[in-house]
Amino acid sequence: MTSLCYGQDVYSAYGVGELTFAPNAAVMGIGSSGLMPSFQENISLSNPSTWLGIPFAYLSVNYGGTQIKDRDYDYNNVFSGLNQFQFILPIKGVYAVGIGFQPFSSQLYSLGSDDIYEKFIEGDTLIINKAINGSGGISELIFSLGAKLTEKEQLGLKLEYLFGSNRRQTVFNIEEGEHDLDYIYNQRNIYNGTLINGYFSSHRLGFGSRKLRLSGSVKTVLHSVRINHFSFQPFEDSNGNGFYDVADYPRPSGVDSIPPAAIDTILSNQISPFEYAFGFDLELTEMIHAQGEFSSWSDLTDRETNLTSGLNQRVVAYQHFNMGIIRFARTLPRIWHESFHFRAGIFQRAYELDNQLSSNGQAEDYKINDLGISIGFGIKFGVTKNQIDFGLNLINRSDSYNSDKLVTNFNIGISIGDLWFVKRRVKK
Amino acid sequence: MFIILSCMEDTVTVDLMDDGMYHDTLYVREITGFTYQTPPQLGNSTLLYFGTDSNGFQNPFALFRVSNTSITTPVETLDSFVDTTIEIDSAKFILTFNEDSITTDMIFDLFYFPDDGDSIFSESKSNYLNLTENDLFHGVFVGSSTLSQQEPDSLITTSFPTLSFDIAHIFDAFSDTSNENINRTVMVKPQSNLTEVIAFKSSESGFTFAPQVKVFSHETTFVDSTGDSIVVDTISHTFISADDLSIIIPPDIIYENPNNIYLGSGMAYKAVLQIPNLDSISLPQQATITKADLSFYYTNDTSQSNFYLQIQPIIDSISTAELQGLLLDDPLITEPSLIAVNLSSNGKISLNIREYLQLHHFGYIQNQGLKMEVANTVSPFNTYSFFIGNLDSLAPKLIIHYVAP
Numbered sequence: 001m002t003s004l005c006y007g008q009d010v011y012s013a014y015g016v017g018e019l020t021f022a023p024n025a026a027v028m029g030i031g032s033s034g035l036m037p038s039f040q041e042n043i044s045l046s047n048p049s050t051w052l053g054i055p056f057a058y059l060s061v062n063y064g065g066t067q068i069k070d071r072d073y074d075y076n077n078v079f080s081g082l083n084q085f086q087f088i089l090p091i092k093g094v095y096a097v098g099i100g101f102q103p104f105s106s107q108l109y110s111l112g113s114d115d116i117y118e119k120f121i122e123g124d125t126l127i128i129n130k131a132i133n134g135s136g137g138i139s140e141l142i143f144s145l146g147a148k149l150t151e152k153e154q155l156g157l158k159l160e161y162l163f164g165s166n167r168r169q170t171v172f173n174i175e176e177g178e179h180d181l182d183y184i185y186n187q188r189n190i191y192n193g194t195l196i197n198g199y200f201s202s203h204r205l206g207f208g209s210r211k212l213r214l215s216g217s218v219k220t221v222l223h224s225v226r227i228n229h230f231s232f233q234p235f236e237d238s239n240g241n242g243f244y245d246v247a248d249y250p251r252p253s254g255v256d257s258i259p260p261a262a263i264d265t266i267l268s269n270q271i272s273p274f275e276y277a278f279g280f281d282l283e284l285t286e287m288i289h290a291q292g293e294f295s296s297w298s299d300l301t302d303r304e305t306n307l308t309s310g311l312n313q314r315v316v317a318y319q320h321f322n323m324g325i326i327r328f329a330r331t332l333p334r335i336w337h338e339s340f341h342f343r344a345g346i347f348q349r350a351y352e353l354d355n356q357l358s359s360n361g362q363a364e365d366y367k368i369n370d371l372g373i374s375i376g377f378g379i380k381f382g383v384t385k386n387q388i389d390f391g392l393n394l395i396n397r398s399d400s401y402n403s404d405k406l407v408t409n410f411n412i413g414i415s416i417g418d419l420w421f422v423k424r425r426v427k428k
Numbered sequence: 429m430f431i432i433l434s435c436m437e438d439t440v441t442v443d444l445m446d447d448g449m450y451h452d453t454l455y456v457r458e459i460t461g462f463t464y465q466t467p468p469q470l471g472n473s474t475l476l477y478f479g480t481d482s483n484g485f486q487n488p489f490a491l492f493r494v495s496n497t498s499i500t501t502p503v504e505t506l507d508s509f510v511d512t513t514i515e516i517d518s519a520k521f522i523l524t525f526n527e528d529s530i531t532t533d534m535i536f537d538l539f540y541f542p543d544d545g546d547s548i549f550s551e552s553k554s555n556y557l558n559l560t561e562n563d564l565f566h567g568v569f570v571g572s573s574t575l576s577q578q579e580p581d582s583l584i585t586t587s588f589p590t591l592s593f594d595i596a597h598i599f600d601a602f603s604d605t606s607n608e609n610i611n612r613t614v615m616v617k618p619q620s621n622l623t624e625v626i627a628f629k630s631s632e633s634g635f636t637f638a639p640q641v642k643v644f645s646h647e648t649t650f651v652d653s654t655g656d657s658i659v660v661d662t663i664s665h666t667f668i669s670a671d672d673l674s675i676i677i678p679p680d681i682i683y684e685n686p687n688n689i690y691l692g693s694g695m696a697y698k699a700v701l702q703i704p705n706l707d708s709i710s711l712p713q714q715a716t717i718t719k720a721d722l723s724f725y726y727t728n729d730t731s732q733s734n735f736y737l738q739i740q741p742i743i744d745s746i747s748t749a750e751l752q753g754l755l756l757d758d759p760l761i762t763e764p765s766l767i768a769v770n771l772s773s774n775g776k777i778s779l780n781i782r783e784y785l786q787l788h789h790f791g792y793i794q795n796q797g798l799k800m801e802v803a804n805t806v807s808p809f810n811t812y813s814f815f816i817g818n819l820d821s822l823a824p825k826l827i828i829h830y831v832a833p
Contacts (some may be wrong), residue, residue: 185449249786
């Protein structure tokens, strides 16, 4: 069945939707997953074990967007949104705490079939068509803590509380003779769960005077992600307005005619992410660093239970690898361009998708491959090292069906620094 | 994602075949049924009948109860004509013939009941067993009339023939507010036996042709100190019959082929249909029924089978034994809001009973069976029969179409 999609990429309709990889502009500029320092020298906004060297408290807000251009099927979709909000507070260079808010995944799709399915019943011909629309997503409320282990080793801990919901509407069109009616089925998922993420960073090693920073992280489920799934009674949209009202069938009002309440099913252990990552940051010169990261994400759920909101497929694993180079701004710039951070990198991300309901009843996997380049820059300004960052990804996405898809991500961030826990002199 | 701003433009390809919702059908057979009989009751018929049918149906008289409130503006009540400033110019009781030309010159008599209360008949309950001509012997003769027809007017609109009785001389009996036992009931019957059946339109056929009292009056008013009055324009007022009923007496015929069910309003044959498998069919929990065709095959000549049939769910349990013989009242209580009506065509009739099945599926209504009868627009002198026994392709069947997640 050939179908049409409006909104994000079709992957948006799979499982819990598009996963968020680079929530801030600095991470996007290097093409990493945020483990290694890219915001400032030795500082990553996404890795709390790097926050101990932050001289100021930071409030950081990031806005991002995506364009997906498919030359094979000649489509071009664009969407954007506020990506990350984060507050980081270093405490005397020994501890750091943070609280943040960012998307874990998002969905926005409208899939309509341009193919039809015919049924012949008792001399009648039914022409059946289908469309699926959905939107929503899962957000993360993040509590972070960084602490010094030794002079050269730091630890970090992140608790990520996942919450959110999505809605899905299946429109089933049946045409019989002159009658052409939509039957609409609504579903809603409410998500909640908690992930825990541990970080470790060390700069004990080096090559002569060149410092080498190594980091690693492990993420797993602290409180399994639960889906509260609501399945509403399908209705005939008799007046064709797309909404369930008194003109529709079964009537939503009246004694003994109201459809039963939505079936509420609690699906536990539906998403069970496990991720490990490691990376390095090698100081090449005083300002120029080379970085590399590898991360592997997988969903350890049993895969026997279908996610009830997606299409047949869901992302069950991906591996991310990136290499990049950053020229950080000088601590005390002497000329104007020394206030700039320049970032560039290449990355590769391979997704494994599980087709849950293939026609032969067997799960079939297929893979998606992203190959991308990234560039970005940041401008440091002000006494408290405020910063504006911009990051851009250009990704070639290919899979079993499509090899000419260009995904462009951009992100703009602003971070405002302030000095906390310092006695200020009273102005006379 | 806190905020999603989106620009939706173009298309991609994906497989939707296995996803979301599906459509399926269920075939339900082994539908059983039986006929039961009550006294014929034509209170909801759109026509009023007089005369004797070739099959032996007799229609001796009809009764009418005139409404106290006019349907014309200004709205008046019959009581208001007691006012001494209103003079009645004429008052007629008019029946409209169902054909557009006169085929009989029979004379009809009109009677009224000045000495009785207003409960001589019940439109929904009176029948040939509980209301006979003997019960109405005290009716007072008002006058006679024959059918007449106006010439088509200049706009070439054809008017139906009417039967018009002059009631001006008894009109006070309808408007007298001093009479606590006021009775606005009249009876019409042929002066002699009719060897054929003729029909007039009843109040169920709509306001325009409903049996009605038409009053022409004018009002006198005092305009100066000399006490002279002037006459204003004549005004007509129409009071339709709120209730009307022609009594029908069925012939002594018994239809009793157990493989058939019989229907007819003149014989008062109705049927109970039972779908025992309904409680065990495996509809998915959230199925929404898109169509449910219950179909039957007519046993006789299909060319005569175009008639309306209606079906309603029975909401009380009742045993078959309670429906044996000629019943004085119909004991079945039905759910009127779930009525399904359709026209028989080419020897087959299909009724969409999806609302009943849907509510049964939701658990709001029990499977007590369906009451089947011909609609009130069908001639009461025909008796229809359907195959109900297990005759393979001609047996009744139910096809349920549904969509489900």
